Amino acid sequence: MEKEELTKETMAFPLLEWFDENKRVLPWREDPKPYRVWISEIMLQQTRVETVKSYFERFMNHFPTILDLAKAEEDELLKAWEGLGYYSRAKNLQKAAKILVEQYDAKLPMEQEELLKIPGIGPYTSGAISSIAYGRKAAAVDGNVLRVFMRLLADDSDILKESVKKKTAERVLALMPEERAGDFNQALMELGAMVCLPHGAPKCKECPLMERCAARKQGREEEFPKKSKNKLRKRVKRTILILSYQNQIVLQKRPDTGLLSGLYEFPGLEGIYTKEDIGIYLEQMGVRAEKIKKIERARHIFSHVEWYMQGYYVEISKLTENKVHENMPWIFVERKTAREQYPIPSAFLAYKKYL
Numbered sequence: 557m558e559k560e561e562l563t564k565e566t567m568a569f570p571l572l573e574w575f576d577e578n579k580r581v582l583p584w585r586e587d588p589k590p591y592r593v594w595i596s597e598i599m600l601q602q603t604r605v606e607t608v609k610s611y612f613e614r615f616m617n618h619f620p621t622i623l624d625l626a627k628a629e630e631d632e633l634l635k636a637w638e639g640l641g642y643y644s645r646a647k648n649l650q651k652a653a654k655i656l657v658e659q660y661d662a663k664l665p666m667e668q669e670e671l672l673k674i675p676g677i678g679p680y681t682s683g684a685i686s687s688i689a690y691g692r693k694a695a696a697v698d699g700n701v702l703r704v705f706m707r708l709l710a711d712d713s714d715i716l717k718e719s720v721k722k723k724t725a726e727r728v729l730a731l732m733p734e735e736r737a738g739d740f741n742q743a744l745m746e747l748g749a750m751v752c753l754p755h756g757a758p759k760c761k762e763c764p765l766m767e768r769c770a771a772r773k774q775g776r777e778e779e780f781p782k783k784s785k786n787k788l789r790k791r792v793k794r795t796i797l798i799l800s801y802q803n804q805i806v807l808q809k810r811p812d813t814g815l816l817s818g819l820y821e822f823p824g825l826e827g828i829y830t831k832e833d834i835g836i837y838l839e840q841m842g843v844r845a846e847k848i849k850k851i852e853r854a855r856h857i858f859s860h861v862e863w864y865m866q867g868y869y870v871e872i873s874k875l876t877e878n879k880v881h882e883n884m885p886w887i888f889v890e891r892k893t894a895r896e897q898y899p900i901p902s903a904f905l906a907y908k909k910y911l
């Protein structure tokens with residue numbers, strides 16, 4: 557079995573060379589000021605790079621500084637966040653910005669330990685800000701970095717364990733060249749995102765570390781990273797909306813391929829939202845909610861995924877001018893017809909009584 561023998565010479569420098577030649581041009585990368593790195597990392601938490609690209613500059617134009625963010629009106633803030641979803645991220649950013657103004661002279665601290673005291677900034681984000689914006693030696697270990705290391709070392713540790721994340725952070729720090737801390741973290745993430753791809757399809761022939769990769773040498777690259785069995789099933793949180801309008805209920809058809817394809821379901825959102833978030837979302841869809849009531853929570857287990865659902869019963873009082881919902885697959889169906897004629901899978905059993 558291959559022993560761990562990665563060094564700066566054999567791993568860090570070739571990786572940085574590859575990064576210099578191949579890195580994507582990203583707006584926050586071009587001008588990595590602390591505030592810009594922070595905002596981009598929060599946006600990227602639950603949203604794809606391509607989507608974030610189009611919203612990032614717009615947001616920065618609205619709120620060019622931490623002070624601007626701290627004193628923004630909530631409506632303006634949410635409007636600038638529109639399209640990114642998970643509105644609570646925007647609200648939490650503002651909460652943190654207020655603390656930065658009150659306690660840190662409207663600046664993000666340099667050191668990882670200090671950054672960790674700010675709400676919403678965890679080990680990964682603090683490492684990213686400290687290294688990318690301030691050049692401090694700090695590790696930023698996300699799923700990409702874990703995958704790269706587990707494959708490079710053919711390490712079959714369970715990456716869901718905190719101890720494995722910690723060990724990986726130590727490995728990153730041991731290999732990190734002092735003068736290029738931020739670039740090294742970004743190079744690892746970039747390799748994971750562009751070459752050492754997840755779900756068994758790494759592009760090893762394009763990898764600058766191919767000669768050093770234990771998993772590749774053993775022909776086992778698709779076996780890593782390992783995750784503990786009971787967590788193999790993906791857990792997805794969903795908000796389920798039972799939208800009632802006059803004597804009708806809103807349903808939508810699921811896509812023609814994939815899970816529960818072609819069946820009908822209640823509209824939903826990925827993630828668990830608050831009543832307030834749902835009100836804002838519906839308003840944007842052109843639907844005015846008269847009453848939003850939290851109802852059952854439910855869980856449904858499929859073979860590869862588990863849904864954790866929070867239901868809301870919404871009485872719609874009005875369809876407004878802003879009829880975005882008309883571009884959605886929403887259909888307004890008379891309750892009796894919905895009960896009798898539309899195939900609604902048992903995953904929604906807990907909510908069928910509202911039909």
Ligand code: SF4
Pocket residue numbers: 704707708751752753758759760761763764765766767769770771772777
């Ligand atoms: S050689 Fe393949 S498996 Fe190994 S680090 Fe590179 S892309 Fe990942």
